[in-house]
Amino acid sequence: MDRQVLSSDRIPPAVGPYSQAVRAGELIFCSGVIGLDPETKKLVDGALEDEVRRVMDNLRTLLEDCGSSLDNVVKTTVFLVDMGQFQAMNGVYAQYFGDEPPARSTIQVAALPLGARVEVEATAIA
Numbered sequence: 001m002d003r004q005v006l007s008s009d010r011i012p013p014a015v016g017p018y019s020q021a022v023r024a025g026e027l028i029f030c031s032g033v034i035g036l037d038p039e040t041k042k043l044v045d046g047a048l049e050d051e052v053r054r055v056m057d058n059l060r061t062l063l064e065d066c067g068s069s070l071d072n073v074v075k076t077t078v079f080l081v082d083m084g085q086f087q088a089m090n091g092v093y094a095q096y097f098g099d100e101p102p103a104r105s106t107i108q109v110a111a112l113p114l115g116a117r118v119e120v121e122a123t124a125i126a
Contacts, residue, residue: 008065011058012036034116052092072125073102079119083108
């Protein structure tokens with residue numbers, strides 16, 4: 001099986017020693033994406049919904065630059081610092097996947113990189 005490291009120069013680079021995405025066969029595995037603004041390279045300010053929107057926009061850009069799309073996502077994992085914000089996250093998340101969303105797990109975590117409140121990783125068909 002072929003393995004290819006993928007990335008997008010239209011979103012902030014990885015904040016550690018990992019690849020933004022890796023293609024293995026016909027699947028693309030996207031590392032966790034946080035709400036970094038592509039221009040400032042800093043977390044977006046504002047409500048959780050603003051951060052989720054930035055995360056999903058960054059994920060969409062990454063997938064597009066890797067030869068896929070949100071329509072091809074088969075599984076996501078959402079990491080939330082505060083499960084009390086589950087409904088707020090869901091409201092924005094649902095806008096990106098329509099009537100046939102991918103499988104998903106949502107996990108509460110103690111902390112995320114750079115003080116993010118939400119992180120999303122995804123697996124998509126290439």
